[in-house]
Amino acid sequence: MTDLAIAWILVPFVAGLTLYLLPVLARGLTLAIAVLSLCVGLAITIQDINFSFVLMDSFGIALHIDSLSGYFIVTNALVLLAAVLYTWRCDYKAFFYVLLCLLHGSANTVFISADFLSLYVNLEVLGIVVFLLIAYPRGDRPLWIGLRYLMVGNVAMLFYLMGVGLVYQASHSFSFDVLLHAPPEAVALILMALLAKGAIFVSGLWLPQTNVVAAPVVAALLAGIVENAGVFPLVRLSLLYGEISKIVQLFALGSIFFGPLLALVADDVRRLLSFSTLGQLGWVIISPAAGLYALMHGLAKAALFLSVGELRHYRLSELRQHGMARPIAIAMIIAGYGIVGVPLLAGFSAKALTISYLAPWQQGLLYGAGFLTATIYSKLVFIPQQPTSTPLPLGYSAATLVLLGGLVFADAGYLQAYTPANLLRSLVPPAVGLLLVGLGVSRWESSWRGAWERLEHLLGVMLLLLIGLVWLAL
Amino acid sequence: MIYLEASVFITILVGFLATIIKKNLLMKIVTMDVMSTGVVALFVVIATHSGLVTPILRPGAAPAIAYADPVPQGVILTAIVIGLSIQTLMLVAAMKLARDNPTLETSEIDQKYL
Numbered sequence: 284m285t286d287l288a289i290a291w292i293l294v295p296f297v298a299g300l301t302l303y304l305l306p307v308l309a310r311g312l313t314l315a316i317a318v319l320s321l322c323v324g325l326a327i328t329i330q331d332i333n334f335s336f337v338l339m340d341s342f343g344i345a346l347h348i349d350s351l352s353g354y355f356i357v358t359n360a361l362v363l364l365a366a367v368l369y370t371w372r373c374d375y376k377a378f379f380y381v382l383l384c385l386l387h388g389s390a391n392t393v394f395i396s397a398d399f400l401s402l403y404v405n406l407e408v409l410g411i412v413v414f415l416l417i418a419y420p421r422g423d424r425p426l427w428i429g430l431r432y433l434m435v436g437n438v439a440m441l442f443y444l445m446g447v448g449l450v451y452q453a454s455h456s457f458s459f460d461v462l463l464h465a466p467p468e469a470v471a472l473i474l475m476a477l478l479a480k481g482a483i484f485v486s487g488l489w490l491p492q493t494n495v496v497a498a499p500v501v502a503a504l505l506a507g508i509v510e511n512a513g514v515f516p517l518v519r520l521s522l523l524y525g526e527i528s529k530i531v532q533l534f535a536l537g538s539i540f541f542g543p544l545l546a547l548v549a550d551d552v553r554r555l556l557s558f559s560t561l562g563q564l565g566w567v568i569i570s571p572a573a574g575l576y577a578l579m580h581g582l583a584k585a586a587l588f589l590s591v592g593e594l595r596h597y598r599l600s601e602l603r604q605h606g607m608a609r610p611i612a613i614a615m616i617i618a619g620y621g622i623v624g625v626p627l628l629a630g631f632s633a634k635a636l637t638i639s640y641l642a643p644w645q646q647g648l649l650y651g652a653g654f655l656t657a658t659i660y661s662k663l664v665f666i667p668q669q670p671t672s673t674p675l676p677l678g679y680s681a682a683t684l685v686l687l688g689g690l691v692f693a694d695a696g697y698l699q700a701y702t703p704a705n706l707l708r709s710l711v712p713p714a715v716g717l718l719l720v721g722l723g724v725s726r727w728e729s730s731w732r733g734a735w736e737r738l739e740h741l742l743g744v745m746l747l748l749l750i751g752l753v754w755l756a757l
Numbered sequence: 758m759i760y761l762e763a764s765v766f767i768t769i770l771v772g773f774l775a776t777i778i779k780k781n782l783l784m785k786i787v788t789m790d791v792m793s794t795g796v797v798a799l800f801v802v803i804a805t806h807s808g809l810v811t812p813i814l815r816p817g818a819a820p821a822i823a824y825a826d827p828v829p830q831g832v833i834l835t836a837i838v839i840g841l842s843i844q845t846l847m848l849v850a851a852m853k854l855a856r857d858n859p860t861l862e863t864s865e866i867d868q869k870y871l
Contacts, residue, residue, distance in 0.1 A: 342828050400832060407839045414846060423857050427870045430850040437789060437843050438776060444796050444836055445769065451829060452803045492871055737867045738785075742777050 285336050288348065291323055292395075295388030299381045306377030313380045314367045316387060320360035328353030328574075335397060345458050347397035351518065354574025354696075355394040355511055358581035361689045362507030363387050365682035366500050369589055372678045379419060386412045386508060393512040398457040399447045399473070402516055403440065406480060410436040413509055416501045417493065428496040435489050435741050439479040442745070446472030459523060471752035474517075474530065475745060481513030483568065484538040485744050487561045488736050491549075494557035499592025502553070506560055507585035511577050514564050518573040530755050531568055536648060538565030543655035550728040551597050556587050559659055562652070563622060569649075570640040572633070575696045579621065579629035582693070586618040586686035593679055599662065599728055606667035610675055613668075614683045619660035621690045623716070624653065624709050626701070629693035631709055635700035650708070657716030658724060665720055758805075765802055769795035782854070782861040786847045793840045800833035 298312050326332070328350050335347035363383060370379070389408040396402045410433060417429035447457065449469035454461040462470060479486040490510075494502045521528035542562025549555040563580045567573050590611050596602050607615075621628040624635075634653070638646050734740060772792025779785050808823025851861065858866050 400835075404835060404839070407843070411843065411846065414850075418850065423854060424870045426850050426853055427866055430847060430854070433843065433847060433850075434776075434785070434789065437840075437847075438773065438792070441769075441773075441789075441792050441796050445799060448796070448799050448803050448829065451832075452806065455826075455828075457832075496870075732871055736871060738863050739777050742773075746773070746777075 284334065288336070288346070288395075289338070291319070292388070292392055294319065295384045295391065299384030299388065302377050302381045302384065309377040309380035310367060310371055313383050314364070316384060317360050317364040317367060320356055320387065320391060321364065324353050324356030324360055326353075328357060342457070344396070344401045345398040346395045346401075348395050351522075351574045352394040354578045355515055356391055358511055358578045359387060359390050359394070359508050361685060362504060362581055362585045365507075365585055365589065365685045366504055368685065369500050369503075369678045369682040371681075372676065379416075382412050382416050382419075383504075386416070386504065390508050390512040394515055397459050397519075399443075399450060399459070400457045403443060403447065406436075406443075406512070407440055409509060409512055410440070410480075413505070416504065417497045419501070420498060425496050425498075428493055431738050431741070432489060432493055434738065435745075436480060438742055439476040439745065442472050442749070443476030443480075446470070446476065459519065462520065463524060463526070467756035468753060470527070471749060471756045474520075474527070474756075475749045475752050477513070477517050477520075478534060478748065479745055481515075481517055481564060481568070482510055482561060483514065483517070483564055484534050484541055484561075485735070486741075486748055487538070487542075487564070488733075488744070489741050490561060491545075491554045491557040492732075492736055494560075494588070495551060495553045495597075499588055502557075502591075503585040503588040506557075506588055507581040510560065510564055511567075511581055514568050514573075514577075517568045518571075521568065522571055530752070532645070533755070535565040535569035536645070538562060539569070539649065539652045540655070543652065543659055546659045547655065547724065548727050548729055548731070550599055550730050552594070552599055552602065553588075553591055553597055555599070555659060555662070556584065556591065559622070559656065560584055562656065566634075566637060566649070569645070570637045572636040572640055572697075575629070575693065576633040576637055578693050578696070579633040579690065582686045582689045583618040583621040583630065586683050586690070587615055589679060589682055589686070590615045590618070593675065599666075599725065602666050603725075606669045608671040608675070609668040610671060610680075612663070612666065614687065615663050616660075617687055618690065619663050620713065621687075623657045623660050623713055625713055626706055626709060627691070627694065629690050629696065631705075632694050632697040632700040634709070635705050636697045650712075653712040654715055657712035658719050659716075661713065661716035661720040662725060664717065665725075762802055765795055765798045768792075768798065771795075780862055780864065782851050782863050782866065785863065786844065786851060789847075790840075790844055793836075793844075797833050797837060797840075800829040800836075804829040 295316050298316055302309050331350050333349040338344040389405045392405045414429045414433040418426045446469045450465040454464040482490045517531050521531040539562050542558045546555045546558035567577045593611050594607055621630045624630040769792055772788050772795055775788035776785050779788055804826045807826045810822050810824050812824040812827040
């Protein structure tokens with residue numbers, strides 16, 4: 284079992300380096316890796332495998348595989364699969380597929396790592412790969428946005444490393460299990476870095492412009508893989524420690540309201556989607572049912588971003604004027620309502636499962652936040668649809684079919700959600716959302732870009748967050 | 758020892774604050790390096806808690822020598838390498854950006870590209 288696991292971890296990295304020598308194989312090999320990881324992820328999830336091992340002796344690399352990792356690995360594989368299908372006919376160079384392989388490999392390793400140091404290394408590799416992916420078009424604007432991402436990530440990871448040093452000082456180990464022997468400053472440093480990396484609450488404000496500037500396929504990868512990798516350690520740590528889970532839930536709740544409220548006033552469809560991501564990541568980390576929710580959100584958001592890539596206009600006002608092609612609109616509405624949580628799509632069961640783990644007051648708040656989410660996605664319904672004259676690109680259709688198919692099948696993850704009460708409850712938010720948009724919520728859209736999205740502010744927020752966390756952890 | 762530790766933390770803090778305060782992109786990258794030097798030094802200081810002697814076993818050495826802890830030193834090597842590669846990437850990006858933004862003022866670049 285251990286040998287198989289090691290082989291599976293190594294495959295994407297070896298493949299990535301091989302592609303440099305054999306660029307002809309680029310697409311095929313990346314596709315094969317995605318399929319392999321999909322099988323591995325499904326096997327882990329369905330058979331409920333739970334085992335951990337340490338590579339090398341003491342102070343070695345600790346890895347832990349369980350069904351939670353399984354869900355994240357399946358998401359990772361499906362989004363990679365969609366990305367390869369989407370770019371199949373485009374003329375991306377082999378280097379792009381090298382990056383995809385490395386991205387996939389490092390994200391997979393994040394999902395199974397059980398010590399702070401391998402987590403650090405993999406998150407850093409992920410950060411570098413994401414920078415290269417964003418800057419791939421070589422323009423000045425993508426370069427700056429990529430650089431901003433790299434700088435924010437680098438500073439966050441330096442704080443993380445400081446925290447890890449303090450953890451080691453206290454207990455002579457890097458394992459996740461010893462975190463609470465460390466002083467509260469160490470916990471605060473590590474949590475702050477992970478919150479910034481995972482784009483939760485105010486520390487996630489680097490996300491919207493990054494998604495606007497990145498190519499659609501990269502935005503889909505960001506939403507489906509990178510952000511999941513960022514929040515996964517938070518989920519793992521809050522499963523291990525009740526105290527940490529309380530702090531994480533607090534930030535998650537902040538994020539759940541903060542994201543959709545800003546999405547409501549966004550005037551660009553890509554900003555609308557990424558502010559919604561900010562809120563949805565809060566949903567992912569708030570309960571132990573993170574796996575199903577991350578799967579649902581990753582697939583739906585990736586489908587939404589790929590669809591946005593096919594549009595000719597991005598401003599919502601222009602979209603309302605010119606309309607969008609019917610198949611794209613239908614795909615976007617299905618994915619959007621998947622996130623809202625209408626029955627027959629995975630969002631319904633994921634939401635029901637998430638809510639079932641929480642205290643009554645939290646359930647009430649989350650149900651209220653559902654109305655906000657429903658309102659922002661109902662905007663998509665009101666955009667006029669036009670019949671298409673030219674057929675859609677084959678790659679886009681295949682990728683969307685994979686993602687939306689996954690969204691339907693993932694619904695089987697928690698079939699107990701289908702009770703009459705849940706069904707009735709899930710239909711109220713979309714109805715209210717449609718009503719609100721019909722009444723003219725769209726009037727509030729503005730092209731306002733807050734100063735808090737600038738580099739200095741992104742870095743400064745980290746310090747404020749750190750002070751807040753020390754205060755919470757003491 | 759306590760002074761050493763204090764100065765390490767001060768280095769990290771100064772590096773971080775300068776990253777926010779300095780307006781020039783190149784200075785920001787350099788101050789980030791100052792911060793990462795501080796973090797590396799922190800690991801080295803942590804390694805000395807168990808002793809100061811280089812942890813290499815020599816024939817005939819007394820068994821109860823207070824060796825320095827090799828684990829944090831080994832671990833921080835990885836971080837140094839990663840930090841180096843990120844610094845390089847950032848400098849390359851700054852070089853490319855300098856073509857159209859010769860002053861490299863971050864506030865101006867932010868305004869232009871955000």
